[in-house]
Every structure is written in C-alpha cells, then in structure tokens.
Amino acid sequence: MKAVFLREIGGPQKLSYEEIDKPVPQSDEVLVRMKYAALNRRDLWITYGLYPGMTLPTILGSDGAGEVIDIGKEVTNVNIGDLVIINPALHWGANPHYYSSNFSILGMPKAGTFADYTLVPSEQIFLKPEHLSLETAAAMPLGGVTAYRALFTRGHLQPSDTVFIPGIGSGVALFALQMALAHGAKVFVSSSNDQKLALAKKLGASGGVNYRSEDWVKQLKQLMGGADLIIDCVGGSQFNHLLHIAKPGGRIVNFGTTGGPVPELQLPKLFFKHIDIRGTTMGSPQDFQNMLQFISQHQIHPVIDRSYPITEIKEALTYMEKGGNFGKITIKITND
Numbered sequence: 310m311k312a313v314f315l316r317e318i319g320g321p322q323k324l325s326y327e328e329i330d331k332p333v334p335q336s337d338e339v340l341v342r343m344k345y346a347a348l349n350r351r352d353l354w355i356t357y358g359l360y361p362g363m364t365l366p367t368i369l370g371s372d373g374a375g376e377v378i379d380i381g382k383e384v385t386n387v388n389i390g391d392l393v394i395i396n397p398a399l400h401w402g403a404n405p406h407y408y409s410s411n412f413s414i415l416g417m418p419k420a421g422t423f424a425d426y427t428l429v430p431s432e433q434i435f436l437k438p439e440h441l442s443l444e445t446a447a448a449m450p451l452g453g454v455t456a457y458r459a460l461f462t463r464g465h466l467q468p469s470d471t472v473f474i475p476g477i478g479s480g481v482a483l484f485a486l487q488m489a490l491a492h493g494a495k496v497f498v499s500s501s502n503d504q505k506l507a508l509a510k511k512l513g514a515s516g517g518v519n520y521r522s523e524d525w526v527k528q529l530k531q532l533m534g535g536a537d538l539i540i541d542c543v544g545g546s547q548f549n550h551l552l553h554i555a556k557p558g559g560r561i562v563n564f565g566t567t568g569g570p571v572p573e574l575q576l577p578k579l580f581f582k583h584i585d586i587r588g589t590t591m592g593s594p595q596d597f598q599n600m601l602q603f604i605s606q607h608q609i610h611p612v613i614d615r616s617y618p619i620t621e622i623k624e625a626l627t628y629m630e631k632g633g634n635f636g637k638i639t640i641k642i643t644n645d
Contacts, residue, residue, distance in 0.1 A: 312424030313622050315417075316366040318358035321626035324369070326619070332420075332428040333379070339387060339434045340379040341395065343642040345447035346422040346619075347372035349480070350567075353626050355417050364418035371397035371415045373422030374437055374447035375642070384431040392437040394446045395422065395429055396597045398454065405462075405593045414451075414591070422447075423622060425642060432594070438605045448480070448611040448637035449604065454592035455564055456484035456540075457600035460492075463589040464538045464562045468493030473529070473536040473554055475543050476567065477517065478505045480637045483612050485540045486512060491607035497533045499525065505635050512612070526550050535559070543568040552578040560585045612636030 310331045317323055334340045352369050354360045374394045377387050387393060399419060402409025415421050415429065437446045459481075460466045472489045474482050477498035489496050490513045498509045498517040506517035516532040518525045535556035541548070545568020551561050552575055561584060579586070592600070603609075614636040617625040622640060629638055 310425035312368045312420070313370070313619065314366050315356055315369055318356065318363075318365070320356050321353070321623045321630070323356060324623055324626075326622070331426050334381045334384075334428060336381040336383040337431050338381045338428055339377055339384055339393075339431050341373070341375040341393060341427050341429065341434070342378045343373050343375040343422055343424060343427055344443040345374050346370045346640040346642060347448040347480075348625060348629050348638040348640065349451050350629070351414065351451075352416065353630055356626065360417070362413075362418070367417040368420040368424050369416050370422030370424070370427075370640075372447055372450045372452075373427060373642075374443045375427070377434070378426070381431070386431055387434050387436070392443065393434050394437050394450055395427065396433045396435060396454070396594065397421075397451050398591045398594075398597065399430070399433065401593050405595060408591070408593075423619060423640065423642075435597070435601060438601060440605065440608050441610065444616065444639050444641075445611045445613065448613060448639055450597075451591070452480035452484050452637065453604065453611070454597045454600050455481045455590065456488055457603060458592035458596045459540050459562045459564055459589050460485055460488055460538075461599070462592065462596055463587045464540065464560055466492055466494060466538055470494045470537040471533055471535065471556075472496045473498070473533065473539045473551075475499045475520070475539070475541055475547070475551075477509045477514070478502065478635045479542065480611070481542060481564070482540070483512070483636055486514060487609050488603065488607075491603070491609060494538075495533075497529065497536070499529065508635050520547065526553060529554060538562070541565075544571055545569045546572055549573070549575045549578070552582065552584060555582065555584050557582045558584070560587065562587045562589055564589050614638055616641055
C-alpha cells in the first residue's frame, strides 16, 4: 500500500508518498480501504511543527471514508463490505465534558487517512449516512463534530437564536452555518472576502459584513441587532468586538485562534452584559453520534471547494494555506 508520510517538519513540501506494508487488524480493530479523505488546518500546522505533542514520522489525515475490508474477531458493529466514515477523536474517555489525558486525533501520532488503508479501533467506525457520497462523507467528521459541539453541546443553540459566525468559508464555520439554519436559527457572517459573503448568503445566511471595513461592527449591529450565540475561531484583536456584538446574556463559543492571542480582554463588557465565554474542541463519542443523526435528519451536505488526487497532496495543502477555499478540500485516494 501507499501512504503520505511526514518525516521532518518544514511545510507541505516535506511530505512523501511511500510504499509500506498493509496493516493487519487486531481483535478490536477495523481495516478500511480509503476512498476519500479531507484536509483540515491541523494537517498543515503539523507539517510546520506547530501542533502540540509532535511525534514523527507519521501518516497524516484525520478525515476519511471508505470500505471495510477486514475486521478483528471481536468486532460486531460493522461488517466487511460496509461503507463507513471514521471518527478521528481517539480515547475521549468517560467524561462528556472534557477529553481524557489519553486523547489524541487520528493522523498524528496514530497513522491517519492519507493512505490506501487505515487501521482504527472499531468504536471509531460508523456507517456512512445514506444521503452522502463517499466524498462528502469524508469531509464531515472533524469539522462536523466540532461545529455540532460548539453549537449544541456548548452553545445550547435555540431555534429562536440569532447567531454570528466570523470568518465564514472554513469547513467548521460552514458546518455551523448549515446546522444553525437547519435548527431554525437566523445566521449572520463575516469575511474579508465579498465573494465568500455572497456564497454564504446563497446557503441561507441572513446577511454578512466585510471585517476589513472600518465600521464593520456598526454595520453588523444594524443588520442583526445583536447575537444570542457567536461561534468564533478567530480570537485576536477583534475578540473584544464580539463582546459588543453579543446580546446581554449571550454566549460566545471559541474553538481557535487563527487571528492570534486576545491582547486585552474587556472584562467590564463581559460581566456587565452577563456574557458566557466557553471553549470547545472536537467532540465526545456522543457528540459524534448526535452529529450524524442531525445531518441525516436534515439532509445536510458538506460544501466541497475542490478535490485533489492523493499524489497532489502537497499542492492541496499549499492551496489551503493560501486561505481562498470556501468549504472542504477533499483528497481522492483510489481511482475506482
């Protein structure tokens, strides 16, 4: 079999496509022949060594879908021939509120999905939702469960809520938009790209603003009035604006800092408005199951920006690094 290896840090150009032995499942493991995988920012950060707990060499890739071709003797939840997706959140533990000390994500240190075959514990395997193709199913796991947990488990989204999602265009942000709309909420977005704002409106967003505009906060407040829930992955110097945008008693759920650290948190706005700030990442096994049920119930399809063959993984990650994508970037593993 062939797989994409990272043996030293230095960016996507350090990746190599190598021949290795096909793994054999232990008693509680499942061997999946990968059909599609999908990129996450995590993959890019790992190539630069910008991820905690770096262990090399590794096979990258957290998201993926494919066909079960072999199972261990104790596996009962799937059968050979099943079309499945993989939950990449390993060893979450018994506490639904926070992951265990053994928690890790598929694709580093454990070998990931950028390979002809991927070996995973059976509890990480779920049947592909019937309404999704293998490509769209592969795009769902990491971003989908992150968005679901941010909205529902941590954000307690209500159908009557007004939601603001900064930085629309990433996989998680778009999943959050689609899920919030499916739940009946009204959603507003921001971006530095007017084309992305227009595409978000086509998906159902009620409005959006370009945060490069000097008065973008004022524009947004005029459009939406205020947000009951804000789903943020940006942080940075603009985080204090979210305290102004949030309604009294509002909630801000953060899962990233693409904009860098928050320089000075304006605590008076936080406590005088009784705002909750909550952190989140990935999701528990129950979050993952709930996410699959939700997207099946509402027939949600991931937005795919473009697809690359696995032999062009360097080009795919370089494209992601430029930040122009609107939706997920998928990787085709097989040619059949």
